[in-house]
Amino acid sequence: MHPARVYRSSGIHDPVLRRGYEECRRATRARGEIEYAVSLLLPPPLRIATWALYGAGVTVDCLADTAQPSDTKDAGRAERLEAWISAFDADLRDGRSTDPVRKALIHTMLTWNLPPGFMHTQFEQLRLDAHGRRFATWEEWRRYNGLVTTPFLLRAASLMMRVAGLSAEPESIASGVPEAAVAWQTAADAILLTDALVDLSEDLADGHVPLPQEALDEAGVRRADLLDRRSTPAFEELVRRLADRARGWLDRTPVPPVLHPAVGIALGAYTDLYRLRLRAAADAPAALLLRRPAVPGGARLRVLLPARTRVALAWTLFPLPVRPCPPPEPAGPPAGPARAEATEARPLTTERRPVVPPAPHPSGARPPRLPAGAVPRHVAIVMDGNGRWATARGLPRPEGHRAGADALVDVVHGALEIGLKYLTVYAFSTENWKRPADELQALMQEVPRQLRRITDDAKPLDVRVRWAGLRSRLPADVIETLVDAEQGTRDRTGLTLTVCLNYGGRAEITAAAAHLAQEAVAGRIDPASVSEHAFARHLHVPELPDVDLLLRTGGDQRTSNFLPWQATYAELLFLDTPWPEVDRRDLWDAIEQYARRTRRYGSVPRIPAQARPAHGA
Template identity: 45%
Template sequence: MRWWGRCLGTAVRHAALEQARKRLALVLVLFFVPLWLTLAYQVLPSDPVRFFLRAADQRVALGANTVSQLSGGLHSLALIVGFMMFLAASRSAEFDHRMVLAGYPRICLLLARSTVLLLTAALTASYATAWVCFFYRPERLDVMAAAFMVGALTYGGVGILLAALLRSELAGMFAVIMLSFIDLTLQNPVANPSADSPLLKWLPAYGAMQSSVSAVDLTHTPWRHLLLGLCWSAGLTAAGLAAFTARTSRRTITQRLLGGRATRPRARQIALRLLHPVRTYVYRQAGIHDTTVITGYEICRRLMHRSGPVEAALTKLLPGRLRPLFWAMYGYGRHIDDLSDTQHLDRQERVERVSRFSELLEADLRAGHSEDPLRAAFVHAVWTWDLPSDGVTALNAVYRQDAKGQSAITTWDDWYTYWRTLTFPFGVRRLMALLTTPGLAFTPDDAQALRVWTDALNLIDVLRDLREDAAEGFVKLPAAVLDEHDVSPEALAHGRADGRYADMVHAMTAKARQWLAQAATAGAQHPPMAAALQTVIDLHLLELDRIDRKPHALLQRRSRANPVRFHLTLARGRLRTARAWHRHTQTTATTPATIHLPHPAEGHHDTARTTPPLPPVPHPSGVQPPQLPAHLVPRHVALIMDGNGRWATHRGQPRTAGHKAGQLAVRDVIYGALEIGLPHLSLYSLSSENWARPAAEIQAILRLVRDGLVMETEEVWRRDVQLRWSGLPEGLPPDLVHALRETEHLTRHRTGLTVNMCINYGGHSEITQAARELARQVAAGTIQPDDITPRHLAAHLHHPDLPDVDLLIRTGGEQRTSNFLPWQSTYAELVFLDTLWPDTDRTHLWQAIDTYTRRDRRFGTTPSPPTNPDEQALTG
C-alpha cells in the first residue's frame, strides 16, 4: 500500500509539473481571463435584460454587461482548461503507455490525471471569481465559484476525450473553441433571445451557466443545476479517462472488446477503426486492407513524424490516397538510417544489420510481399504505385558506407551526390506523375524546382541534427564549409561553438532560403501542388527564422519553429490547398473529357480537304526506292532514333544540336516512307524514362516537337501524312498536348502514311493502363476473368487499330528495344544500324526494308522451303 501511495504521489507530481510547464496556458490564465471579464463588463451596456432563469424558476432582470461577463468567464475557463487537458493527455500518452508496460499501476495514472484536472479547475475558477468580485459583490460567492469550477471540469473532460480522438494540436484547439462557443453563446440571453429554451438544458455548460447567473442576485443554492453540471463533468471526464486508458494500452482494450478468440491481425484492424477512423478512411481510399501492411504503414508514419514537423505536415497537404506512399518512403529511409547510426553497436554489427535488412528488402521486392510489417508496407508501396526500385540498391549502398564510417563529404558536389542518392530514390518524375490528374500537369522546370526544394529540405535537416551527427562522427556538411569558418566537428560533438560558428549557420540558412525561393516557382500548371509546396516553403522559413535568431540553440537541442505560428501557417496552407483541389474538381466535373479543338478561323483551311497533298521532296542524290511487290512491304515499321547526343558530342557541340539535326533526319525518313508506300511508321520521340535527362535537354526536345507540329511551317504536313500520338499527357506542357491533339484532328482524313509519334511513351505503362481498364471491367462485372484474351487487352492500348510492328529498326549501334511497343513488337523483325540517327536518311530505311523482305518470318512454325538456293537471310 505504501508503494502504491508513492506511485500515486509521483504520478501527481509529474502531471502537475507538466501543466506548470505550459507557459502559454499560464499566460492565458493570468491575462486573458481578466481581459475578457473587463471588456465584457466595461464595453457592453448595463441595460437590463429580462429572461426566464430556470435555476430560480422565475423571470429575472440583469445588466447585459453582467450576463455577458459571466458567459465570457465560463467561456474563457472552458477554452483554457479544455486545451490544457487536451495537450496534457495528448503529449503524455506514449510515456504513460511505457509506464504501464513497465508495471506502473494504471489507476495511479488515472487518479493523477483526475487530481490535476480538479486542481486546475479549482485554481482557475477561484482566479476568475476573484476578478468578478473586482466589479461587484455577488450574493452567493461560493455558488459562483462552484459554477465556474463545474464549467472548467466539464471542458477539462472534453479536452481529455478529444485527446484520444484527435492527433493534431490545432485540431484539438479548434474543437474546444467551437464546442464552447456554440454552448455558451446559445445560453447568453444577450446574444440569443431564446436562451430560456428547454432544449438548451442538454448542453454541457447549462448547469454552470444557470448557477453562475443565479449567484449574482439570488440567495438560494441551485443544487439541481450544480448537480447537473457535475454529472456532465463527471461523465465527460470518465469518457475521457476511458479513452485515455485505451490510448495507453490499445492491445488490452482491443482484446477486451473482441474477447480472447480474436486473432491479432483482426484485433489490430478493429482497434484502428475504433481509435483512428480518419486514418482508416485514408487506407480504404488507397485500397489497403491487409493488416500486416497497415501495421507497417503505421510504423512508417510514426517514423516520419519523428523526422521533423515539416515532414509530418507534408503528407497533410497531399491527397489522401497518396499519403501511405510518402509514409512508406520516409519510414524506410528513417529506419535504415537508424540502423546505420545505432551507437550501442560496434561498426561491424551496424554494417551487418544494414546489409541484412537491405538483402531481405531486395528479396521481398522481387517476391512482391514480406512477413515483416515495415518491409511489407514498403514493398506494397513499390508494387502498388509502380515505383522504379533501381535507386534502392544505391541508397542501401550509401547507408552501408555510413555504417562503416567511410562516408565523407568534402565539397558541395559531394554533398549533392550524397543527398540526392538518399532523397526520393524512385525519382522526382515518378512522384510528379502520381500527382498529375487530367487538367493538371507538371513541366520539366517543375522537376528541377522540386529537386532544389529537396536540397533545401536536406540542408535544414542537417542543421537540425548538427550536434547529433557530430556526436556520431559524421557532420553532413561539406568539410570545406567547416574549414572556411574554422569550426571543428569535435567542438560540435561536445556542444561547443568554436571559430565563426554563427556565421556558418547564417550562411547555411541563407543558402537554404535561396533554394526555397527557386523552388517556389514550381507548379505553374498545377495550382493544388503549387499551394501545397508554398505552404511547405513557408513552414521551412519559420524554421529558418528560429535558427537565425538562436543559432547556438542547435548545439543543445533540435530547433523547432514557434508552434502557434507553425500550426496557423499549416492550417492556412491546408485550406488553400483544399480550395485549389476543389476548384480543379469542379472544373473537371463540368468539362468534357475530350479536348475541344478550335474551329479553323476565317482564311484558315484544312489542307487535308481543300488542297491536294504535295509529293515527297526527292532525295538530294536523286536515288529512288527499291521496287518491291506491295505484299512484301511491311505494314508497320517502328524506329528507335538513337544517337543524337553522341553525334553532337563527337562534333564538339551541345547535345541539343544533335536533336535539331535529328529532326532533319525524321523529315527525310518520312519522305522515304511515302515513296516506298509504307502504311504505318512509329517514331520513338521521347520515352517516359527520358525525363531523367537534364532539364535543358528535355526542354530542347519538347521545343523541337512543338515546332514540328505547326501546320503552317512544317512541310511534312503538306504531304499525305496523318499524325497519331501514343503516350501519356501527364508531365507534358499543356500547349504541347493541345498541339498534338490539334494536328491529329487536322490530319485525320489523310490516307497515305500514318506517323505514330511516341512522346512520353513507355511500353510498360501502356500495358499497365490497359490491364487497369480490364480490372475495372472485371470489378464492374461486365467481363469474367476467364473470358479475357489477348484481344481484350490489345483493345485498350493507345491505338488498338494500328497493326502489329513488322520491322523494328534501331540506329546508333545499340541492340535493345528500350521498352518501345513491347506488345505490338512481339513478332517484329529486328534490324540494328551502327549509323547515328542524325546521319540516317531514307536510304537506310529502304535498306532495312529490303533486309526485312529477305527474312523468313515463321511465327513459331517450321521453316518454309527456300525459293532460291542462293537466297540468304540477312541480319541487320
C-alpha cells in the first residue's frame, strides 16, 4: 500500500503531521531494514505507530551522533540532544508540536495511550551514546538493558497487545507471570546483542565499543585492535560465539500464543529475520569492523513472502479488533463538556475592530529582555487581597475589587508587552459565594467592566478571552458577557486570557470524570484507553496548556483549589503585595524569577544551565 493511502486510511490528514510520519518512515526504512519490512505486515494504524517510535529514535540518534565543526569532544552532540529532549517534553505537555517528527511521535503516544516516561529510557540510552558507553561486565550490560532499553521494546509489545484486544500492559503481566518477564528480557537481550554486532562499525567510528570488556577479555580481544579496525582470529571467534549466544536466546523465547494471529506471524518473521542477520554476521565476522552486514535478498524473501500471504489471510479472517482513538487536533478551541452550554454559538454583539498594541506603563518602564525560551508560556494568578486592601484603608470591601480590576487591566497590558501567550486569573471561586451580598454584587459588576476594557472598548487589545467555571448561580448578564467575550475574541492570537469565574478545581476534575464515565457507559470509549490527555479533553478549557508559573498575591501561601490539574508542575511564587497594588512590573519581576529557576520535571539537569541576565524595567 502506498504511504499516502496508509496515512489516509489511518485518518492522518494534517500535512505537517503526515510529513512527520513520512520522515519517520524514511528513517525506519534507511536504518531498520528488518523493522521496516515487518512493519509492512501490520495494519496501517499500527504500521505508522511503529514508524513513529522507531523513526523518531533514529532521528534523535542521528542528531546526537552527527558531529559539527563547532563540537568539542561530545559537548556539541550532548547539547543538541538535550535541546531536542527539552523541546519534546514541552511539546508533550502541550499535546502539540511544530516539529514534524515530534508531532508524529506525540500523536502516536496520545493515540495509543503510551505512557510518556518510556521515551526517556531511550533518551537515557542516547545520552550515554553521546558521551560513550562502556560496560565492564555482562551483568552491567544486562542491567543497563533492563533499565534503559527493554522498557522501550515493551512499549512496542504493548501496541501488539492492544491490537490483540488486551488492555493489560506487559509490565503488569510480567509482575504476575515471572516467566513472561524472563522471556521478554531474554528476547530483548538477543535483539540488542545482535544490534551490537551489526552496528559495530558505526560505533567504532564514534570511538565506542558496545560489547562488555568481560567478553573481550574472555576471548583475548584487545579494545585497541577493534578501534583500529584490525581483525584477529580471536575477534572472529568472539563474533561467532556471540552470534550463537544471541541465536540461543531467540530460540528460547517463542511467540506468545495469546496474540492476534497476524501479529504472531509478524513477530515470527521478525525473529526469523534476526536469525538471518546473525548468520550474516557469523559468516563474515571481519567485515563487521568495516560495514553493517546485509541479509541476503533471497533468504529475506523466503521469510517475508509466505509471511505476507499468511498475514493478509489472518487480517481478512480476524479484522483489527481494537481501533486507536486519535486525539483531536489541539489547534481548535473545542469546549469541554462541563462548559458546552456556556459556549454555544452566539451572534457578536459588537463590531470587530482592529486590535491595538498595549499601552505603555505610566512610569515608562519596559519589560525585561530575557533569553529565548525563558519567558513562561502560561502564568496563572490568584488575585488575592482585594478586600483586605480596602479594609486597611477604611474603604468598603467592594472598593478593593474595583481597584483589583484596574490592576488586572495593567497586568494584561504587561503580559502582551513581554510576549506571554497564556494568562489565567482566579476571579471568583465556587467557595466565594459565602461572602456578603454587597461584595458579591460588586464582584459580578466588575467582571463585565473588566472584559469591556480589554475587548470591547474603542481600542481592543489582541487578547482572546476564555471562561473556565460553572454556569450555575451566575447572573444571566454575567454569563452573556462571558460568552460574548469568548465569541467576539475567538480569532485573536496575541494573549489568551482565561477568566476562572465560579470555578473550583475539584469540581472541574469531578465533572471531567463524570463525562468520561458517561462515554464509557455509552460504549464510545474503552476504559482501558483513558489517558491523561483523554481526561484533559473534558476539562473546562481543553486547549489550556499546563501552568508554568503560579503566582499568588496577598500574603497567603496556598493554591486554594486553583487549577489542580493544570498546575501540577507549576513553579510557585507568593507575594505579600495585595492585588490592587500589583501592576505589570510585578508580573515582569515574577517572570524574571521564573527564568532563573531550573525546571527538571523529575529529571536532573544534563547540561549546566547558563546564567540568565536579568534586565530591570
